[in-house]
Amino acid sequence: MAVKKAQMMPTFAYEGIDRKGAKLKGELPARNMALAKVTLRKQGITIKTIREKRKNILEGLMKKKVSTTDITIFTRQLATMMKAGVPLVQSFEIVAEGLENPSMREVVLGIKGEVEGGNTFAGALRKYPQYFDKLFCSLVESGEQSGALETMLDRVAIYKEKSELLKQKIKKAMKYPAAVVVVALIVTIILMVKVVPVFQDLFSSFGADLPAFTKMVVNMSEWMQKYWFILIIAIGFMIAGFMEAKKRSKKFRDFLDKAALKAPIFGDLIYKSIIARFSRTLATTFAAGVPLIDALESTAGATNNCVYEEAVMKIREDVSTGQQLQFAMRVTNRFPSMAVQMVAIGEESGSLEDMLDKVATYFENEVDNAVDGLTSMMEPLIMAVLGVLVGGLVIAMYLPIFQMGSVV
Numbered sequence: 001m002a003v004k005k006a007q008m009m010p011t012f013a014y015e016g017i018d019r020k021g022a023k024l025k026g027e028l029p030a031r032n033m034a035l036a037k038v039t040l041r042k043q044g045i046t047i048k049t050i051r052e053k054r055k056n057i058l059e060g061l062m063k064k065k066v067s068t069t070d071i072t073i074f075t076r077q078l079a080t081m082m083k084a085g086v087p088l089v090q091s092f093e094i095v096a097e098g099l100e101n102p103s104m105r106e107v108v109l110g111i112k113g114e115v116e117g118g119n120t121f122a123g124a125l126r127k128y129p130q131y132f133d134k135l136f137c138s139l140v141e142s143g144e145q146s147g148a149l150e151t152m153l154d155r156v157a158i159y160k161e162k163s164e165l166l167k168q169k170i171k172k173a174m175k176y177p178a179a180v181v182v183v184a185l186i187v188t189i190i191l192m193v194k195v196v197p198v199f200q201d202l203f204s205s206f207g208a209d210l211p212a213f214t215k216m217v218v219n220m221s222e223w224m225q226k227y228w229f230i231l232i233i234a235i236g237f238m239i240a241g242f243m244e245a246k247k248r249s250k251k252f253r254d255f256l257d258k259a260a261l262k263a264p265i266f267g268d269l270i271y272k273s274i275i276a277r278f279s280r281t282l283a284t285t286f287a288a289g290v291p292l293i294d295a296l297e298s299t300a301g302a303t304n305n306c307v308y309e310e311a312v313m314k315i316r317e318d319v320s321t322g323q324q325l326q327f328a329m330r331v332t333n334r335f336p337s338m339a340v341q342m343v344a345i346g347e348e349s350g351s352l353e354d355m356l357d358k359v360a361t362y363f364e365n366e367v368d369n370a371v372d373g374l375t376s377m378m379e380p381l382i383m384a385v386l387g388v389l390v391g392g393l394v395i396a397m398y399l400p401i402f403q404m405g406s407v408v
Helices: 002-007 033-042 057-062 068-083 088-098 102-116 121-125 134-146 149-204 212-248 250-262 267-287 292-302 306-320 325-332 337-349 352-407
Strands: 011-017 023-029 046-052
Touching: 011 033, 023 033, 023 102, 033 046, 033 102, 068 088, 068 102, 068 149, 088 102, 102 121, 121 134, 134 149, 134 267, 134 292, 149 212, 149 267, 149 352, 212 250, 212 352, 250 267, 250 306, 267 292, 267 306, 267 352, 292 306, 306 325, 325 337, 337 352
Parallel strands: none
Antiparallel strands: 011 023, 011 046
8 A cells, every 4th residue: 555655646736935035836746735735834935826736647657667776876865965964854855856767856755745744754765665675764764763864874875885786797797698699589580581581492493302400490490481470479478477477476486596596607696696785784784773683684685585585584583592693694504604704703803794794895896706707708608609500500501502512
């Protein structure tokens, strides 16, 4: 219900006069007309006209979505404003004006309206659970309760920036080979549908038996010419089925998480990124004054992998019974010895968050190096795959011509 309310919050267009007598007009997201009027009066605006803005269906369909990058930019800008001594509500206004994404601007103004209406900042964020997760809201709430919101926002901003950077590195490693494979398939289909039939007409005039390899390619070409639309529909259904199964089935998601860790090339990269996320999230929440048991619960979800989510929840159970974090981590056999030893040093010296931060930085650098190494390694491999696909088709088409040349 909270998601629907946030998405369906109406926008009111108004015209009025400010405290200095200057005319102004603008838009304000609010739950209803009465709350919009109260908010404007608190800002010292004398309302002349106010009306609910009608939503354009086409505009709603074309509206740019709020991305994690937008949330990261918002957090960093708000943290900067707060550290500069700008009041919270005024910070919302300044940040909203500088945002390029209209959807994100609407969210920020909606949060501003909630805060002006008497809600806490964390409570306003919880109105938008599709954009701000439990961890984000909990950290902001800790900052409000401790009276150090600007410091907490800075920590959250650093956390979001590091997490987003890590995510971009993983995407970079995945996108390159995926894009090349897609291009290779498209080129192969074009050759099979457009180029092979030209050679097929030439071969039919020979009157001789074609080599087995050429026959196979010609038969595949004939099938694709007749049923290319079935192939496209089948690929579309496979992609849609995969996405739907991933969305609806927890067993399927768990299977993918386990398979990802065992993947021959990408498994090690995913493993290092999980350790980096675990360390970064736990360091941020623990430094924010969140109790270790609660911090581990938040960290479990941040790993984004069922195997490590179960492992972290097991660590949480062990820690709640009085066991040290380092021993609980070692028992799971899921964490590298370096990370466990750093945690042990942190527990003994009383600087756990610093040690966890160092572990996170180390594994983030490892991910960066792994992505660079993977990219350089994949280039010759991809060229070899393209060579086999395209070169195989070329050889299949020229084999009959070579045979005729040898006979002559």
